[in-house]
Amino acid sequence: MSAAQSLGRIAAAATRLSGACAGVASFAPPPLCGVRFGGSGSFGGGGGGALSSRRTLSRGSGGGGVCGVGGVGTSSSPRWDVRRTSSRWVATATPLPPSPSPPPPPLGTMAAAAPADATKSISDFRESYSETPLDEATVDADPIAQFRAWFDDAVRAGVTEPNAMCLSTVSAAGTPAGRYVLLKGVDERGFVWYTNYTSRKAADLDAVPAAALTFWWPELERSVRIEGGAARVPAAESDTYFASRPPGSRLGAWASDQSSPAADRGVMEARMAALEAEYYGPAGAAGGGEPIKDIPRPPHWGGYRLTPTLVEFWKGRKSRVHDRLCYKREAGGEGWTMTRLQP
Numbered sequence: 311m312s313a314a315q316s317l318g319r320i321a322a323a324a325t326r327l328s329g330a331c332a333g334v335a336s337f338a339p340p341p342l343c344g345v346r347f348g349g350s351g352s353f354g355g356g357g358g359g360a361l362s363s364r365r366t367l368s369r370g371s372g373g374g375g376v377c378g379v380g381g382v383g384t385s386s387s388p389r390w391d392v393r394r395t396s397s398r399w400v401a402t403a404t405p406l407p408p409s410p411s412p413p414p415p416p417l418g419t420m421a422a423a424a425p426a427d428a429t430k431s432i433s434d435f436r437e438s439y440s441e442t443p444l445d446e447a448t449v450d451a452d453p454i455a456q457f458r459a460w461f462d463d464a465v466r467a468g469v470t471e472p473n474a475m476c477l478s479t480v481s482a483a484g485t486p487a488g489r490y491v492l493l494k495g496v497d498e499r500g501f502v503w504y505t506n507y508t509s510r511k512a513a514d515l516d517a518v519p520a521a522a523l524t525f526w527w528p529e530l531e532r533s534v535r536i537e538g539g540a541a542r543v544p545a546a547e548s549d550t551y552f553a554s555r556p557p558g559s560r561l562g563a564w565a566s567d568q569s570s571p572a573a574d575r576g577v578m579e580a581r582m583a584a585l586e587a588e589y590y591g592p593a594g595a596a597g598g599g600e601p602i603k604d605i606p607r608p609p610h611w612g613g614y615r616l617t618p619t620l621v622e623f624w625k626g627r628k629s630r631v632h633d634r635l636c637y638k639r640e641a642g643g644e645g646w647t648m649t650r651l652q653p
């Protein structure tokens with residue numbers, strides 16, 4: 311084992327323990343390790359919790375018990391002193407005094423993976439994809455059925471918000487715009503999402519009734535892109551979906567004049583408070599009860615359906631020689647033609 315590998319192993323062990331209370335971990339030293347870690351050697355600390363981890367933390371091989379999950383990147387992330395005994399490496403955590411540096415933003419659930427080195431150059435971020443193929447012989451002849459199969463895979467793989475998709479539109483002036491929305495339905499008629507009919511995207515779709523949708527499921531190294539015409543769904547369909555939403559989301563649809571400027575956040579909070587008082591009674595939603603009357607769908611809120619004319623499935627492969635299978639709707643609109651595209 312090289313000295314660099316030894317260093318990495320020790321840092322990794324310290325990382326597993328970081329964010330936890332002060333403690334000691336030990337693990338067997340690598341043979342012929344030429345790197346010396348004196349009592350002054352330290353990992354982390356001072357750097358704003360660079361070693362903190364959200365994973366459940368367990369002690370190294372020689373330690374007993376389990377440390378709890380530590381605060382994420384708090385200023386009290388411990389300093390790690392590592393020394394070698396005759397048979398083991400020993401890492402000792404010492405809590406640091408509060409650091410003046412601002413704490414990092416709270417991490418979402420997607421951040422369960424170990425954080426990347428914050429000093430890494432953007433140009434050095436690259437993944438090496440697996441060799442799991444996307445094969446003409448095994449895909450469904452119907453791209454909607456194929457999409458559903460991949461979507462189910464994404465759900466099973468635990469992708470966070472697998473129905474999040476980038477919706478791309480173009481304005482009357484030809485200005486493109488992209489933003490994420492949530493897929494709320496898919497069948498042979500197309501792909502449905504819901505939004506505010508006075509938003510920027512709605513203005514784009516009113517002017518240019520065509521759009522593109524893009525999914526990215528990193529855990530599976532898969533992407534899907536879809537193009538086609540887009541139109542509002544019938545009002546009854548929007549009503550049905552709106553009624554299925556949680557009360558807070560239904561009120562939120564009334565409170566937001568989506569895509570319009572707001573003087574400050576207080577504008578929407580005041581609107582929400584007034585709506586909650588109206589629909590929950592004087593105690594508002596904080597009382598924990600149910601709305602006291604029906605929350606109707608705002609007339610300016612509803613769905614769009616994209617009718618696909620192109621659906622492309624992309625699978626990352628080794629050395630950037632990816633797989634791409636592109637379905638195009640045949641003239642007349644009945645069947646689909648599938649073509650392999652170069653990556």
Ligand SMILES: Cc1cc2nc3c(=O)[nH]c(=O)nc-3n(C[C@H](O)[C@H](O)[C@H](O)COP(=O)(O)O)c2cc1C
Binds near residue numbers: 509512568
């Ligand atoms: C993951 C995710 C899902 C979103 N889902 C929706 C959605 O379903 N409908 C929606 O109107 N906005 C959704 N948004 C907010 C939009 O991205 C966007 O901010 C908003 O619709 C205004 O876009 P516009 O000004 O281009 O119309 C979502 C944002 C994210 C990050």
